[in-house]
Amino acid sequence: MPRKPAPKPVKKVVRKAKKRTSRTAGDDLTMKQRIAAEMLDSFDEELELEIDDDRIDAMTNEFAGHSPAETLDRRLYFKELFRLQGELVKLQSWVQHQGLKVVVIFEGRDSAGKGGVIKRITQRLNPRICRVAALPAPSVRERSQWYFQRYVSHLPAAGEIVLFDRSWYNRAGVERVMGFCTEAEVEEFFRSVPEFERMLVRSGIVLIKYWFSITDDEQQLRFMMRINDPLKQWKLSPMDVQSRARWEHYTKAKEEMLERTSIAEAPWHVVQAVDKKKARLNCIAHLLDQIPYEEVPYSPVVLPPRIHHPDYHRTPIPAEMYVPERY
Structure with missing residues (x-):
């Protein structure tokens, strides 16, 4: 043996x-x-x-x-911002899980801080679920369409969040003040928009509207900063310059807009935006309160073992294809 x-x-x-x-x-x-x-x-x-x-x-x-x-303790600001962004991730999962349709409108004067809060909201979220709609000036063809038509195509499907960086309220603001529409068209807008928004809400869309409020002096300072900052000059358009001269016209237009378009189904929420950090935290915290959400349970993710094939050999990449490592 x-x-x-x-x-x-x-x-x-x-x-x-x-x-x-x-x-x-x-x-x-x-x-x-x-x-x-x-x-x-x-x-x-x-x-x-x-x-x-x-x-x-x-x-x-x-x-x-x-x-x-320092208007807000830096450590407190970051601690709260990261906590709120974590809650936004939970909200995103809930919206997708429940098939909700969410529209958030951000309006306000130029330099009011709308873009800053939108950046903080979207920073940790999936762009396939939460996207930004920032429409340019309407084309000749779009100007001949039903006023709301070009906005409708950007509305969310089930499981999506759309943040409008300016919206159909352009008609009650910049278009009215700068003379891009007639007073008859403005009046028709005020008659139509409550019914349009009620129709959106009846269709299942969660509609949330924010107006970012800053003072005359604060806008003056922010505009001066943009004029003197080469990294921010692109933000200051000829239209923005004209808006400074027409501050009171914008104020009257804003007041009428808030009065005539704040409806029970979609009320306006005013964000005090002179302090940018506080405005971001306050807006995000308020947004989270508008949609009851729960944490969606997920099965733990386990990565499978890496499979190695002994006969596989990586093909060398030519040196000229690499980006120079200057840093």
């Missing part, structure tokens, strides 16, 4: 098992460290936006002739 192989010494087997366990623990630690580093990089995205805001604030303070003042 063939002889059986001698059993391996117990000590050697234990030693190998310990070695494997040690290697696995080391790999887990390295992975956790890399994940932590990636999360810090993600937070840096927000820091980059805030650094840009700090630069703008410094310029604004210079024009205002006073020393910079």
Whole structure:
């Protein structure tokens, strides 16, 4: 009979098992460290936006002739912002899970901070679920259509959130003040928009409307900042310049718009926006309160083991195809 192989010494087997366990623990630690580093990089995205805001604030303070003042504790601001963004992710999952249709309208004067809060809302969300609609001036063809027609195509399907960076309320604001429409067209808009929005709500759309409010002095400072900031000059259009001269016209138009289009099904919500950080937190917190949501349970994700094929060899990439590593 063939002889059986001698059993391996117990000590050697234990030693190998310990070695494997040690290697696995080391790999887990390295992975956790890399994940932590990636999360810090993600937070840096927000820091980059805030650094840009700090630069703008410094310029604004210079024009205002006073020393910079911290209006909101930085640690509190970031802590609350990240917490609220985490809740927005839960809301996004709930909207998708329940097949909700959500429209959020952001209106306000030029430089009021609408874009800043929209950036913070969308920053951590899936662009396939939460998207921004910022329409340009209507074309010749669009001007001949039913006024609301070009906005309808941007409305959400089930499981989507659409943020309108300006909306059909252009007719009650810039178009009216700048003379791009007649007073008869404005009056028809005021008659139509409540019924249009009630129709949207009846169809199952959750409609939320925000007006960002700033003072005359604050807009003057922000415009001066844009004029003197090469990174922000593109934001200041000839139309924006004209809006400064017509501040009171815009005020009257805004007051009538809020009075005649704030309906029970879709009321206006005014955000005090002179302090940009507070405005962002207040708006996001309020938005989360408008839609009752729950955390959607998910099964834990388990990555399958990486399959290795011994006959596979990577094809070398030519050196000239690589982007130069200057940093």
